[in-house]
Amino acid sequence: MDILHPLAPMATERSEPNAAGGPCNDAEVTATVRVAGPLRFMLAVRRRDGVAEVAVDGTSTLVHVVEALGVPRTEFGDLLVNGRPARPHSRLRDGDVLDVTVRPRPQRTEYSRFVLDVHLGALARRMRLLGIDVAYRNDASDDDLVAQAASEQRILLTQDRRLLCRRALVAGGYVSGDEPDKQLADVLDRFAPDLRPWSRCPACNGVLERVAKRQVDHLLLEGTRRSYTQFSQCQSCGRPYWRGAHTERLEEIVATAAITPGR
Numbered sequence: 001m002d003i004l005h006p007l008a009p010m011a012t013e014r015s016e017p018n019a020a021g022g023p024c025n026d027a028e029v030t031a032t033v034r035v036a037g038p039l040r041f042m043l044a045v046r047r048r049d050g051v052a053e054v055a056v057d058g059t060s061t062l063v064h065v066v067e068a069l070g071v072p073r074t075e076f077g078d079l080l081v082n083g084r085p086a087r088p089h090s091r092l093r094d095g096d097v098l099d100v101t102v103r104p105r106p107q108r109t110e111y112s113r114f115v116l117d118v119h120l121g122a123l124a125r126r127m128r129l130l131g132i133d134v135a136y137r138n139d140a141s142d143d144d145l146v147a148q149a150a151s152e153q154r155i156l157l158t159q160d161r162r163l164l165c166r167r168a169l170v171a172g173g174y175v176s177g178d179e180p181d182k183q184l185a186d187v188l189d190r191f192a193p194d195l196r197p198w199s200r201c202p203a204c205n206g207v208l209e210r211v212a213k214r215q216v217d218h219l220l221l222e223g224t225r226r227s228y229t230q231f232s233q234c235q236s237c238g239r240p241y242w243r244g245a246h247t248e249r250l251e252e253i254v255a256t257a258a259i260t261p262g263r
C-alpha cells in the first residue's frame with residue numbers, strides 16, 4: 001500500500017498491520033491504477049509496467065493518488081474510473097480501476113507565455129530566439145517561480161516533478177530531454193506556441209527592433225561594422241543583433257523549429 005502524499009517515496013508495498021488490530025484493518029480496501037505508457041518513466045522503477053495497487057483511504061482525490069505515484073497533475077490527461085470519465089477531485093472506492101491517460105498534444109492552453117526554472121537557461125535562450133516570451137532568472141527560488149507563473153499567467157517549465165505538484169501552480173509542464181535541442185523540440189511539440197523568430201532578445205527577453213546601423217555603430221566591433229548592414233537592437237538591454245555567418249547555429253535552430261511535426 002502507498003502513503004498518498006505527492007511524490008512521497010514508497011517505502012513498502014503493503015501497509016504494516018495495526019498492532020491494536022482496530023476494525024479499520026479488518027478488510028483492506030484497494031484500487032488499481034493503470035498508467036499510460038508515455039507516463040511510466042515517472043513511476044518508481046518497480047512499477048514501470050504501469051500498474052499499481054493502492055490503498056483507498058476515502059479522502060485522497062484521484063489527483064493525489066496519481067501524484068503519489070509520481071505523475072504530476074500537469075502531465076496526465078483524462079482520468080477514467082472503471083472505463084468512465086471521472087472528475088479529478090473525486091475519490092476511489094474499493095475495487096475501482098483508475099486509468100491515467102496522456103495529455104493530448106498539442107496541449108490547448110489559455111496561456112502563451114512561459115517561465116523556466118533555474119536549470120533550463122539554455123532552453124530559455126532558444127525559446128526566446130524563436131520569439132517566445134520566456135521569463136528566466138538563474139537565482140529564482142521554487143516559490144518565486146510558482147508566484148511568477150500565477151501573477152503573470154505563465155506556464156512553468158521544469159524537470160522538477162515536485163514543483164509541478166504545487167497546488168498554487170496555474171499551468172506547467174515537465175520538459176523531457178537531457179540537452180537543450182531535445183528539450184526545445186519537446187516544448188514545441190507539446191505547446192505549439194506561435195513563433196516569431198528573431199523578434200526577442202535571447203539574453204533578456206526584451207523585444208528586438210530593427211535599427212539603422214548608425215544607432216548601434218558604437219557597440220560594434222570593427223569586423224562586424226565592416227561586414228553587416230542590417231541590425232536590430234534589444235529595447236530592454238540595448239544589445240545589438242545582426243544576422244550573419246556566426247549565427248548559423250541559431251539559423252539551424254529556427255529552421256528546425258519551423259518544420260517540427262505538428263506545427
Ligand SMILES: [Zn+2]
Pocket residue numbers: 201202203204205206234235236237238239
Ligand atoms: Zn535584451
